[in-house]
Amino acid sequence: MSEFRKPVPAPTDASRPFWAGCAEGKLLLRRCRQCDKHHAPTRHVCSCGGSDLEWTEVSGLGRVFSYTVVHRAPDPAFKADLPYVIAIVELDEGARLMSNITGCSPDAVAIGMPVRAIFETVAEGVGVHKFQPANS
Amino acid sequence: MTHPAHIYGKLAFAGTGEAALTTGQVRSAKDLAVEAVLAALADAGLSTREVDGVITASPAADPHFVFASLVAEALNIPARITTALQGAGASPCLGVLYAARAIASGEAHTVLVCESDSRGAKFKGDKIQAMRAARPWSDDFEDPFGLTVPGKYALLAQRWMHQYGGRPEDLAAVAVASREHGRRQPNAPRRDPLTLAAVLASPMIAAPLHALDCCPVADWGGAVILTTLERARDMRKPPVRLIGGGEGHAPYHLHETAELPSVATRQSAQTAFGIAGVKPSDIDTAQVFDGFTIAALLAMEELGFCQRGQGASLFAQGHTALDGSIPTNTSGGMMTWGNAHILVLPEAIRQVRGEAGINQVPDVELALAHGIGGPMSLACTLLLGK
Numbered sequence: 001m002s003e004f005r006k007p008v009p010a011p012t013d014a015s016r017p018f019w020a021g022c023a024e025g026k027l028l029l030r031r032c033r034q035c036d037k038h039h040a041p042t043r044h045v046c047s048c049g050g051s052d053l054e055w056t057e058v059s060g061l062g063r064v065f066s067y068t069v070v071h072r073a074p075d076p077a078f079k080a081d082l083p084y085v086i087a088i089v090e091l092d093e094g095a096r097l098m099s100n101i102t103g104c105s106p107d108a109v110a111i112g113m114p115v116r117a118i119f120e121t122v123a124e125g126v127g128v129h130k131f132q133p134a135n136s
Numbered sequence: 137m138t139h140p141a142h143i144y145g146k147l148a149f150a151g152t153g154e155a156a157l158t159t160g161q162v163r164s165a166k167d168l169a170v171e172a173v174l175a176a177l178a179d180a181g182l183s184t185r186e187v188d189g190v191i192t193a194s195p196a197a198d199p200h201f202v203f204a205s206l207v208a209e210a211l212n213i214p215a216r217i218t219t220a221l222q223g224a225g226a227s228p229c230l231g232v233l234y235a236a237r238a239i240a241s242g243e244a245h246t247v248l249v250c251e252s253d254s255r256g257a258k259f260k261g262d263k264i265q266a267m268r269a270a271r272p273w274s275d276d277f278e279d280p281f282g283l284t285v286p287g288k289y290a291l292l293a294q295r296w297m298h299q300y301g302g303r304p305e306d307l308a309a310v311a312v313a314s315r316e317h318g319r320r321q322p323n324a325p326r327r328d329p330l331t332l333a334a335v336l337a338s339p340m341i342a343a344p345l346h347a348l349d350c351c352p353v354a355d356w357g358g359a360v361i362l363t364t365l366e367r368a369r370d371m372r373k374p375p376v377r378l379i380g381g382g383e384g385h386a387p388y389h390l391h392e393t394a395e396l397p398s399v400a401t402r403q404s405a406q407t408a409f410g411i412a413g414v415k416p417s418d419i420d421t422a423q424v425f426d427g428f429t430i431a432a433l434l435a436m437e438e439l440g441f442c443q444r445g446q447g448a449s450l451f452a453q454g455h456t457a458l459d460g461s462i463p464t465n466t467s468g469g470m471m472t473w474g475n476a477h478i479l480v481l482p483e484a485i486r487q488v489r490g491e492a493g494i495n496q497v498p499d500v501e502l503a504l505a506h507g508i509g510g511p512m513s514l515a516c517t518l519l520l521g522k
Contacts, residue, residue: 007279015276042277042389066298068290069343070282078282086281086342088291088391096391100281111298128280 006077008122015041017055022127027117029095031056038093060117061134062091069106085109089131103132143240144411148368148375149520150246151180152482155357157323157473161257165195168252168357169207176248176359181372187361189217189247191234193227193477197255207250217244224509225425226383227251228358228478229516233381235362245364251478252357259353277389286350286428288390288511290342293430295396297344300445304344308335309452310429311348311471316457318468320494325352325472349429354474360481376488379502380414380519382407388513400515401438401508408504408517409440416440419519420500421487422462423480425508426469435506436464439517458497466495480505484520 011019018041021028029038034050038058045051067087073079085101087109101109102118114134119127153175155168169192177184190208200206204218217238223230228251235247296302315330330348338347368375384403387393409415416439424439426432433447441462442450450456456464467483470476484503486492505518 006282007274007276009276009280010274011276019276040277040389040391042387042392066291066295068287068294068345069340070284070287070290071340071342072284072286074279074282074284081282083340083343084282086283086287086291098278098281098283098389098391111294122280 006075006122009126009128011126014044019126021055021057022119022129023121023125024127025119026057027060027129028055029058029091029093030054038091038095040095040097058091058093060091062089062115062131064088064101064109064111064113064115065090065096066111067101067109069109087131089115097129100130101132102130103136108133143236144379144381145377146365147236147239147362147378148365149360149378149485150363150368150371150375151176151178151182151361151373152485153177153179153359154482155252157354157356163254163257163355165198165200165203165252165254166206166210168254168355169250169359170210172252172357172359173207173211173248173250176361179373180361182246182361184211184213187213187246187248188215189235189238189244190215191218191231191247191249192220193231193251193253194220194222195253197253197258213248217247223507223514223516225427225477226507226509226514226516228481229505229507229518230383230514232360232362232378232481232518233383233516236378236381239362239364245367247362248359249362250357250359251476254355256353256355256474262353277391284342285511286345287342289428289430290345291390292396292434292512293344296430296434299396302445302448304336304346305332306448306452307344307349307429307433308332308346309448310426310432311335313451313456314426314465314469314471317466317495318472321468321472322494324468345428345430351427351470352474354476356474356476356478358476358478358482360478360485374489376485377521378518379521380408380412382411382517384515384517386513388510390511393512396434397438397444398434398508398512398515400512401435401506401517404506404515404517405439408519412519414502414519419462419502419504421466421484421497422464422504422506423467423469423484424465424504424506425477425480426465426471427475427477429471431508431511432465432469435508439504439506458495463497466492466497477507477509480507481518484518488520488522
């Protein structure tokens with residue numbers, strides 16, 4: 001066990017379903033009951049003004065919207081992973097999430113690349129979403 | 137919505153000051169602020185007792201829960217308004233907007249706007265640690281993935297390169313242009329010219345950003361004094377009028393920020409230009425946030441100094457040089473002096489006064505100052521004139 005642990009999400013009342021979903025291998029987004037738009041868990045109210053949003057399981061499929069290959073870690077806990085890929089993934093349902101791309105060489109990552117969600121359980125009832133190439 | 141245009145033109149900067157740059161010695165954000173404010177007051181020929189408002193940025197590496205009160209107390213300022221803003225890199229320019237509102241409402245007549253922080257010596261120049269200190273809270277939707285502040289700007293840079301066919305050397309051109317201005321200054325930290333090859337050969341931080349795409353980390357303090365044009369006329373230096381200003385906003389999380397271009401910069405520029413009744417081609421010099429090469433490049437595009445996707449050629453082809461069409465970051469900017477976001481204001485004031493020394497642009501009538509924070513969630517544009 002490394003002395004330095006990577007940051008683990010601390011679920012709040014509002015975000016708990018999202019992290020619990022990840023722990024169960026499900027990607028959940030907030031869907032607006034008024035206009036059907038899907039949102040990342042960082043939004044609590046829809047752009048239509050609707051505040052009646054329900055957690056909905058989505059496909060976990062999407063594309064890389066942008067990415068960076070990190071060569072300087074923010075924290076010793078990430079040093080072993082260098083160089084690692086951080087990406088903004090645009091999900092097929094429309095919302096975007098910050099995540100990592102794993103399961104391929106950083107050189108293989110490109111904007112527009114199809115990816116699918118995978119999950120890592122990091123604490124009791126808390127998972128983290130990551131993505132890997134859709135064809136792997 | 138009508139713009140509060142009536143307040144602009146009747147307000148002026150009366151003084152500007154900076155704390156001496158030091159290396160190695162850890163100085164408190166309060167000490168740095170006090171030194172900068174005293175320099176600004178001396179510049180204006182004012183005593184602290186003639187100031188009645190204090191607006192500061194919130195120092196991230198040396199935080200305090202009522203920082204503006206702390207500064208007002210140290211300086212013995214009989215303040216009628218104080219606040220510390222949380223606008224990150226946009227705080228100094230935003231502070232001027234808040235000062236303008238306070239003066240326009242009659243709640244204060246002479247307001248100090250200052251920014252200081254002690255990120256340099258404390259973190260021994262370690263950019264990543266200093267940036268972490270700038271964001272001491274945790275964010276469950278970013279931190280588990282190992283996202284850094286340079287990483288955020290790298291995500292923007294990668295997207296910009298994708299949309300416009302840009303290359304890493306296009307970003308590097310911004311750093312090269314800043315060095316050309318910085319190295320001419322008498323007290324420049326670096327005298328040697330910078331080359332594209334040197335930027336591209338510097339260690340990769342978060343691709344496509346190299347170490348020299350990121351500004352150095354510094355301790356700094358800067359202050360400006362905003363007052364009524366009427367009062368400023370009786371002070372030591374000729375007044376520099378605030379003729380327009382605007383702020384712009386976008387989501388904080390980068391995954392929520394829609395496509396490039398930067399919505400916040402655009403909104404702030406439209407408001408400021410609309411109030412002043414001027415256009416980008418009227419501006420004689422621009423001072424913009426350049427904590428990262430991509431930030432200055434995106435800002436110049438969205439401020440309207442070039443077409444979207446053309447920001448790189450603006451820097452690479454000399455348009456931002458002292459004899460170019462829009463001399464930009466004429467002091468050398470944050471790329472030269474470190475992450476002092478307030479730098480844009482003292483340099484804009486000096487340029488309008490004709491006090492910019494070796495890097496003075498001839499006959500400056502209009503200067504633009506632009507701050508960005510968050511990293512792209514808020515922006516502020518100010519227009520200064522004779």
